Amino acid sequence: MTIGARIEPDLAPRIEVRPAGPADIPAIRRLFAGLSADSARRRFQTGQPTPGLLAAAAGFGPGTRCLVALDPEAPGRVVGEARYVLLEPDLAELAITVADRYQGRGLGRVLLAGLVDQARAAGIGYLRSVVLMSNTAMLRLLAHYGCAQVTTADEISVVTVDIAARGGMPGWPGAARGRRVLVEQRGWFADEQTIRLAADGADVRRCQGPNQRAGRTCPLLTTGQCALAEQAQEIICLLPDGDAESAAVAAAHRRLWPERLAR
DSSP: OOOGGGSOTTTTTTOEEEEOOGGGHHHHHHHHHTSOHHHHHHHHSSSSOOHHHHHHHHSOOTTEEEEEEEOTTSTTOEEEEEEEEEEETTEEEEEEEEOGGGTTTTHHHHHHHHHHHHHHHTTOOEEEEEEETTOHHHHHHHHTTOOEEOOOOSSOSEEEEEEETTSSOOOOOSSOSSOEEEEEOSSSSOOHHHHHHHHTTOEEEEEOOOBGGGTBOOHHHHTSOOHHHHHOSEEEEOOOTTOHHHHHHHHHHHHHOGGGBOO
16 A cells, blocks of 8 residues: 555555555464553553453454555554444444554554545445544544544543544434434533433434544535534534634524524
8 A cells, every 4th residue: 555655654665555455364463562651542442452352453354455555664463453343334433553662653544544544445434433532643633634533521531522534523423312402512521411401302413513633624614514513413613713714604594504603
């Protein structure tokens, strides 16, 4: 797989990222087993993983696609792995693992881009990730794709987010479980109104809106399209007053979907 300038220049000519198969399972298990305690907790959301968990995580069940990155200094040694597992016909759950010594060098970004390409080619529209709130590196990776928060709670340690394999903001994969409500609000923690909506059966998606300092744009402002807003039956905009980007988003909602805005 050609990775070009998406990774640090010293690795770009030598790193190899390719699709994985059953023959790679032992090397993937060694990658998992060699993670530091912090990295293992971010990947498995638990303490030191058991041998059984490592074996299950490295295996290939139905609907699994996997990429591996190979160590340029030791051919055959896996230093990065990314996979998705199909949950529904149009939705798959993703996970990414990078060996400690290669973290912060762009390899996770390359693996995620490759996984998104694989999902798109397979006709999968949405990729979902369950991420520890402390795993800021993963959250930043997903934010580059325009992620929507699926989980809604006031006190959370784990957040579930969706990205769209086809680009842009993700909407609601499959059939919505209830009234589709988009809440635009900075931060990961929901307010009481949003929690009450979810408790009452609404299918809530949360978007943090544009933030230039965080490198987060709004497709509604840049391309004129946002699947979240287009598919929502109700829009609640709680973005900060006095922010020019947030004001532009609110104005676009009023212009395009005034009947959907919460009163």
